[in-house]
Amino acid sequence: MSEAKFKQIAQTIISRITEGYYPPNSKLPPHRVLADELNTTPVTVAKAYKLLVEQNRVESFVGRGTFVCGESQLSRVIHASEDETEFNFSILQPCLSHNIIALQDGFQKAATRITPQLIGYAEYSGHQQHRQVGVEWAARYGLSGGTLENTLLTDGAQNALALLIEALTKPGDTIAIESLTYPGILAIASLMRREVIGIEMDAHGITPDGLQHVLQTAKPKVVIVVPSHQNPTGVSMPAARREIIAQLIRDSHTWLIEDDIYGFLNPAPIPAICNWLPEQGFHVTSLSKAISPALRCGFIKVPDAQISTINAHIRANIWLSSPFNYQVAAELVSSGMAFELAQRQQQLAQQRQQIAQEILTPETPHQHGYHIWLKLPPHWQPERFVLEAAKRHLLVSSGSYFAVHQPTNHIRLSLMSINSEARFREGLHQLKDLIDTCTTSTLPFQV
Ligand SMILES: Cc1ncc(COP(=O)(O)O)c(C=O)c1O
Known part of the structure; x- marks a missing residue:
């Protein structure tokens, strides 16, 4: 099979998705059916589907088939959880507990202006x-x-x-x-x-x-x-x-x-x-x-x-x-309160960056933002890491959802969505333990 052939088939499928011929959430034809239509082999179609899975354009489910990625993948990468038992490192929002009083005040004043x-x-x-x-x-x-x-x-x-x-x-x-x-x-x-x-x-x-x-x-x-x-x-x-x-x-x-x-x-x-x-x-x-x-x-x-x-x-x-x-x-x-809140969150982000630097010792230089882009060691594959982390109530975002084309071995961690610093530290220590864990169950799975 030529290298280029399965990429051509993948491109054809992308064009059909773009043109609406295969709408979001629809099931793609079985390998053999598409192979006959496009005058190729089922193996080539399978390889094209695998490429599109890696690019997050389609999803494959054992026994059900392959589907065009639907609505949006946002819900899989960013979790707006309200569950206190979870350590949510997936959503980029300010440390909201610091803003509550100012917001209550703002809403009260706004109410008097109705x-x-x-x-x-x-x-x-x-x-x-x-x-x-x-x-x-x-x-x-x-x-x-x-x-x-x-x-x-x-x-x-x-x-x-x-x-x-x-x-x-x-x-x-x-x-x-x-x-x-x-x-x-x-x-x-x-x-x-x-x-x-x-x-x-x-x-x-x-x-x-x-x-x-x-x-x-x-x-x-x-x-x-x-x-x-x-x-x-x-x-x-x-x-x-x-x-x-x-x-x-x-x-x-x-x-x-x-x-x-x-x-x-x-x-x-x-x-x-x-x-x-x-x-x-x-x-x-x-x-x-x-x-x-x-x-x-x-x-x-x-x-x-x-x-x-x-x-x-x-x-x-x-x-x-x-x-x-x-x-x-x-x-x-x-x-002037809006600018004060912004400055407070900026300072908090710097403190959180320092803590993350101490606990995770990431390769990336110290930054000022709400998140870090963390490279996983070679024994981890991001999707597998996200699943294992979720089992321990640690919500993190797989880097693959951010990649336009190329594969990546990163995860994104939000440093601000856990309000309490003690819980934030505890969550980071648990993440660090998981990153350092290398058992057979953490080896990359085959797609
Ligand atoms: C780069 C970027 N743009 C836009 C948004 C969405 O922001 P908003 O809540 O204002 O819609 C986000 C949220 O994470 C973001 O990271």
């Missing part, structure tokens, strides 16, 4: 004073040029990403993303049937050469970058690299979506890539990571010529994000 206008429908994605929250928040952490007119409100950054991908691309278009990326972006691309292509990364994020190559060969409609404390690798892009990346995108006439949701964690503000791309850059941020994901307060700074298009998409999708939640955000921003 007027018919506040609890009714609003134009332009939300009220002016709520768009002002987005302008101030993004400006504090490195964005310039945000105004009441070009700053639009969404239900968090996830909603902003989905709206932008929907508005800027169509099914079958290619989106260029970091070669290891936030699975929420992969989930949107998969559900909306957009192709993705990974851009090579180094210790400072996507590389100029990698971006240049992808722009020239794949002609993506959109490039998506998470420039600060990137999810999952944790790397941050310095200002000089940002300027070069902006220049390459400007020259290629491509859109940029800059997801700067972790920008507030930088020790000092770094200019947004969008600062160099006023006509092509969409800057996304939200209050989820500094204050609370339950607020669902997200912001997009939109190029002037695109404001009405993106407003139309917001209106068609959600009409407007909850003005009451934005009123809470407005209370916290106008009193």
Whole structure:
């Protein structure tokens, strides 16, 4: 069997998934049936299916067959568990116990401001004073040029990403993303049937050469970058690299979506890539990571010529994000409390990084973000590790869900979702014991 043949078959299947011929969750034909149709052997089809399993495009179940990955894989990689017996290292959220009193206060003040206008429908994605929250928040952490007119409100950054991908691309278009990326972006691309292509990364994020190559060969409609404390690798892009990346995108006439949701964690503000791309850059941020994901307060700074298009998409999708939640955000921003909470979470993240460094001694240098990207020793395969960890009530995320194409032997650990430091330490010690365990039951399984 030629090397290329099974890859060609896999590509055919991907095209059929993209075109909707094999919809999400549908069962793929048995090996023999597809082999006859494509004039090949069942062994070649089996190999193509195996490749697609590795790329997380399809799933195989013994005795049931192979299925197109459905809805999204987010629920398998990120667990929003409320079970006190679990050590949840899978979800990237602030240490929420530190924010409760400020939030209670914000909600109480917002409740006293309830007027018919506040609890009714609003134009332009939300009220002016709520768009002002987005302008101030993004400006504090490195964005310039945000105004009441070009700053639009969404239900968090996830909603902003989905709206932008929907508005800027169509099914079958290619989106260029970091070669290891936030699975929420992969989930949107998969559900909306957009192709993705990974851009090579180094210790400072996507590389100029990698971006240049992808722009020239794949002609993506959109490039998506998470420039600060990137999810999952944790790397941050310095200002000089940002300027070069902006220049390459400007020259290629491509859109940029800059997801700067972790920008507030930088020790000092770094200019947004969008600062160099006023006509092509969409800057996304939200209050989820500094204050609370339950607020669902997200912001997009939109190029002037695109404001009405993106407003139309917001209106068609959600009409407007909850003005009451934005009123809470407005209370916290106008009193300065929002920025204090952000700073506290930033300090806490640094402490947690230090503790993780001591207990796990990871290869990666010390970072400032909410998570670490941990390389497993060769005796562990990430999926197997996640299963074994779950048996011990340790919830971690397998690196394979973040990989666009290449295999990875990493897991991602959130350092902030366990509120108590004592439990956090205990969970890390248990993880360390498991990582160091090497028994026959932990040997990689054959797919
Ligand atoms: C890079 C990135 N973008 C967006 C989101 C979603 O954020 P939000 O809660 O504001 O929708 C996350 C959440 O983990 C993320 O890591």
